[in-house]
Every structure is written in C-alpha cells, then in structure tokens.
Amino acid sequence: xSLNYQYFPVSRPSEGGGGKTGNWRIVRPLVDLNKCIGCKAxxxxxxxxxxxxSDGKVTINYEYCKGCGVCSNVCPVKAISMVNEL
Amino acid sequence: xxxxVISGNEAVALGVKLSxxxxxxxxxxxxxxxxxxxxxxxxxxxxxDAEVIRVESEHSAMAAIYGAASTGVRVYTATASQxxxxxxxxxxxxxxxxxxxxxxxxxxxVGAPWNIWNEHTDFMSERDSGWIMTFASTPQExxxxxxxxxxxxxxxxxxxxxxxxxxxxxxxxxxxxVYIPSQEDVDEFxxxxxxxxxxxxxxxxxxGNMFQPIDYMKFRHSIHLAMLHSIDVIxxxxxxxxxxxxxxxxxxxxxDSYKLDDAEYAIVSMGAWSLDVMQVVxxxxxxxxxxxxxxxxxVRPWDEEDIKKKLGDKQxxxxxxxxxxxxxxxxxxxxxxxxxxxxxxxxxxxxxxxVSIGKDMILPLTRKFIEGNTNNEWFYPSEVEKVELRNPRxxx
Numbered sequence: 001x002s003l004n005y006q007y008f009p010v011s012r013p014s015e016g017g018g019g020k021t022g023n024w025r026i027v028r029p030l031v032d033l034n035k036c037i038g039c040k041a042x043x044x045x046x047x048x049x050x051x052x053x054s055d056g057k058v059t060i061n062y063e064y065c066k067g068c069g070v071c072s073n074v075c076p077v078k079a080i081s082m083v084n085e086l
Numbered sequence: 087x088x089x090x091v092i093s094g095n096e097a098v099a100l101g102v103k104l105s106x107x108x109x110x111x112x113x114x115x116x117x118x119x120x121x122x123x124x125x126x127x128x129x130x131x132x133x134x135d136a137e138v139i140r141v142e143s144e145h146s147a148m149a150a151i152y153g154a155a156s157t158g159v160r161v162y163t164a165t166a167s168q169x170x171x172x173x174x175x176x177x178x179x180x181x182x183x184x185x186x187x188x189x190x191x192x193x194x195x196v197g198a199p200w201n202i203w204n205e206h207t208d209f210m211s212e213r214d215s216g217w218i219m220t221f222a223s224t225p226q227e228x229x230x231x232x233x234x235x236x237x238x239x240x241x242x243x244x245x246x247x248x249x250x251x252x253x254x255x256x257x258x259x260x261x262x263x264v265y266i267p268s269q270e271d272v273d274e275f276x277x278x279x280x281x282x283x284x285x286x287x288x289x290x291x292x293x294g295n296m297f298q299p300i301d302y303m304k305f306r307h308s309i310h311l312a313m314l315h316s317i318d319v320i321x322x323x324x325x326x327x328x329x330x331x332x333x334x335x336x337x338x339x340x341x342d343s344y345k346l347d348d349a350e351y352a353i354v355s356m357g358a359w360s361l362d363v364m365q366v367v368x369x370x371x372x373x374x375x376x377x378x379x380x381x382x383x384x385v386r387p388w389d390e391e392d393i394k395k396k397l398g399d400k401q402x403x404x405x406x407x408x409x410x411x412x413x414x415x416x417x418x419x420x421x422x423x424x425x426x427x428x429x430x431x432x433x434x435x436x437x438x439x440x441v442s443i444g445k446d447m448i449l450p451l452t453r454k455f456i457e458g459n460t461n462n463e464w465f466y467p468s469e470v471e472k473v474e475l476r477n478p479r480x481x482x
Binding site: 003005007008009010011012014063 | 119182183184242243245282290291292293294295297304305307309311312315
C-alpha cells in the first residue's frame with residue numbers, strides 16, 4: 001500500500017525558511033573585535049542563530065539578524081554595541 | 087486472560103498499564119479522576135513503569151504528553167467536559183503535528199449551568215480536530231478500544247491521535263465483569279512504538295513551525311486522507327484483537343449492529359444506552375415489529391460505506407442523540423442525514439446533563455416514531471417543573 005498521502009509538518013532547522021529578515025532591523029549589533037574575548041555567550045543566546053563563531057571571535061550574519069539586542073545585553077565585556085541603522 | 091468485576095475507569099487504567107505506557111500526564115476532573123488515581127497508585131506500587139507528571143491544568147496535560155510523544159514514547163492522559171474544552175487548543179496541535187496519542191474522555195455535560203453528569207456534547211465538540219474518535223458502550227469495550235487505540239494511532243498509515251469516549255458515571259463508575267488480557271498477549275499485539283521523526287538533539291527537527299498557505303493546505307489534506315485510510319487499519323486491528331487478545335468481542339467492523347439485517351426500522355445510537363436500545367429491539371420484535379439497532383462506535387472516521395449499505399434500505403431511522411448542536415439538532419442525526427439525504431430519518435435529543443434514559447423511556451419513544459408521530463424533537467422523560475427565574479433588573 002502506498003503511503004504517498006502521508007506528510008508530516010516537520011522541517012530541518014535552516015536559514016531563511018521565511019525569506020531574508022535582515023531588513024526588519026532598525027539597530028544593528030556591531031562587534032568590537034578588540035574587546036571580544038570569544039566566550040560565545042552571544043552565539044548561545046541569539047534567538048535567530050545569526051552569530052557565527054570564527055577564529056576565536058564572532059561575526060554576525062546581517063541578512064537574518066533582526067536587531068533584537070540580546071547579544072549586546074549578554075556580552076560580559078560589552079564588546080557589542082547597538083548602532084542606529086540609518 | 088482472566089475476568090474481574092471492575093468499573094469502566096479501572097478497566098481503562100488496566101488497559102493503559104498493559105499497553106506499557108511510558109509517560110502519563112494527570113489532572114483530575116470528574117468523572118475520569120478515578121483512572122489517573124488508579125494509574126498513580128499502580129506507579130506507587132511499582133506495577134507501572136512510567137513517568138507520571140502532575141500538571142497544573144488540562145491544557146498543560148496535553149502539552150506535556152505532546153512533548154513526550156514527540157520523542158517517540160507511548161503516552162496517555164484522560165479528561166472530560168470543561169477539561170477537554172480547556173485542552174481544545176492543544177488537541178488541535180497534536181493532530182496537526184501528526185503525533186499518536188491516546189486519551190480517554192469520560193463524557194460529561196458542559197457548563198453553564200454547572201452539571202457533572204453524563205452527556206456527549208464535550209466529546210462531539212472535538213469532532214473536527216483530526217483525532218480518531220471512538221466511543222465505548224461497556225467497560226469491556228472501553229478496555230478493548232484503549233488497547234486497540236494505541237495500535238491504530240501508531241500505525242504508519244494513520245499517525246493520528248485517538249480519543250476513546252466513555253459515558254461518564256454510567257460506564258466510568260459502574261462495575262461489571264470485564265475480561266482482562268494477559269501481559270504476554272498484549273505485548274504480542276502491541277509492539278514498541280515507531281515514529282518517522284522524533285525530537286532528538288543528534289538530529290534536530292522543527293515540529294509545528296510556520297508553513298506557507300499551500301503547504302499548510304497540503305498537510306490538512308494529508309490528515310483527511312490518513313483519516314480515510316484509518317478505516318482499513320481499524321478493521322484490521324479489530325480482527326487481530328478479537329482473534330488473538332480477547333476472543334469475545336466483535337471488532338471487525340467500525341460500527342456494530344443488532345438484529346438489523348431483516349429490519350424495516352432502525353434505531354441509531356452511541357454509547358451505554360445502546361444496551362437499553364437492544365432490549366427495546368427485543369421487546370418490539372416480540373410484537374412482530376421488525377426493528378434493529380445500528381450502534382455508532384466510530385464518529386471519526388465516519389464509515390459512510392457501511393452506513394449506506396446497512397441503513398440505506400430502511401423505511402425509517404430514529405437517531406438518539408445525547409448531544410446537541412444548538413439550532414440544528416443532535417450531532418449524530420446531522421451526520422446521518424448528510425450520509426443518507428433521501429432516507430426517512432428522525433432525530434431525538436434526550437438524556438442531556440445526566441437525564442436518566444432507560445428502556446422504559448426509549449420504548450414509547452420508538453413506538454411513537456413507528457406510528458409516524460415523531461418529528462425531530464427533544465424528549466423529556468418526565469414533567470419539567472417551571473424553574474423560578476429572577477426578573478431582570480433593568481437599568482433606569
């Protein structure tokens with residue numbers, strides 16, 4: 001018996017299922033790489049998974065970052081500042 | 087197999103234990119409280135190897151087992167009335183996520199006004215949620231259907247949650263003889279559960295996230311088709327059950343019938359009072375009236391083919407409903423009418439809020455119907471005293 005009719009509402013976590021969301025932003029997080037100690041707290045807390053750890057520091061994927069400011073808040077060394085987008 | 091004199095609630099609790107359920111969410115609501123008390127006691131005595139979660143509401147109960155079932159284990163909860171209504175949102179989430187879950191509904195009237203007695207309106211209110219819905223008419227059937235429910239809902243052709251209804255108090259609290267299968271027989275009948283996807287940190291998936299309109303519609307269509315395909319699964323599982331587990335019931339068809347083959351008239355009913363209807367059928371048969379009973383066991387899926395085959399040629403069909411869609415009539419009556427639009431079908435709404443309806447009341451009701459004097463009505467078994475209502479206090 002064919003099970004072709006069976007579909008499940010399951011998806012793999014991936015970037016941009018609903019399109020690029022970076023243009024929702026009014027403030028952008030800016031990482032001061034001189035201050036960054038690479039603790040990855042921002043990476044763990046980012047609700048959109050837009051922070052990418054690289055070379056012991058972090059960079060931000062602005063195509064999906066919505067500018068919520070969680071990273072800036074959790075950074076223990078205040079290396080991330082929220083700057084006006086305009 | 088052994089037999090014991092137990093209540094419907096105890097029978098269901100034993101069924102759940104025999105099914106080797108791993109997670110149970112418990113929240114008390116009359117009349118199903120006894121089930122979860124039994125299960126908690128079994129767990130306390132070490133007879134039941136399951137996680138029992140005490141939750142703060144029915145909404146949380148369904149949410150808790152929804153999460154647990156997503157990891158691939160067998161889960162269970164029970165509810166009734168206001169509890170089921172409070173759970174309503176999660177009931178839809180579970181079906182939409184295609185998670186197999188089994189739940190017992192000890193049916194009870196919905197307030198206001200406050201009423202704890204039996205009625206089917208709470209159960210019927212979940213008719214469109216995507217759950218498979220079956221209704222027991224004896225404590226034995228409540229146990230049998232609970233065991234079958236796990237097999238049916240976990241089948242790869244189905245993957246839908248399933249609720250087993252049972253008349254509050256009439257079945258849940260009345261003790262009768264119930265045959266209980268052995269653990270070995272149940273283990274053979276009910277293998278460990280398999281699921282095509284699970285919550286697993288090694289291989290993460292999103293369940294129930296946002297879908298674009300066309301995908302959403304495709305999923306809804308998929309639920310519809312799974313519901314239609316479940317008809318075959320139910321028959322298959324039923325046949326295996328009556329052969330291997332308890333060789334006394336008759337589960338090879340979705341709905342049951344009694345003296346219907348040569349009947350000119352038919353009564354359609356669901357739940358415990360079907361047994362009273364059987365006595366009515368016997369009584370009227372003695373008088374030479376050819377009448378039979380068609381007992382609805384499955385509300386969803388709706389066995390349209392069988393209903394057309396068995397009831398299509400009857401002169402008259404009387405539908406007894408213990409639930410009502412206000413302004414339209416009983417739910418079963420409406421379903422029957424849409425299945426057989428040409429047939430002479432009359433619906434009677436009665437027994438709401440625990441109004442006791444037995445053989446002695448159904449008999450004159452049926453006579454009246456055969457004489458052709460019934461026109462979709464509400465039947466009260468006794469005089470209703472006028473309730474003193476308070477005059478409204480108008481704002482001046």
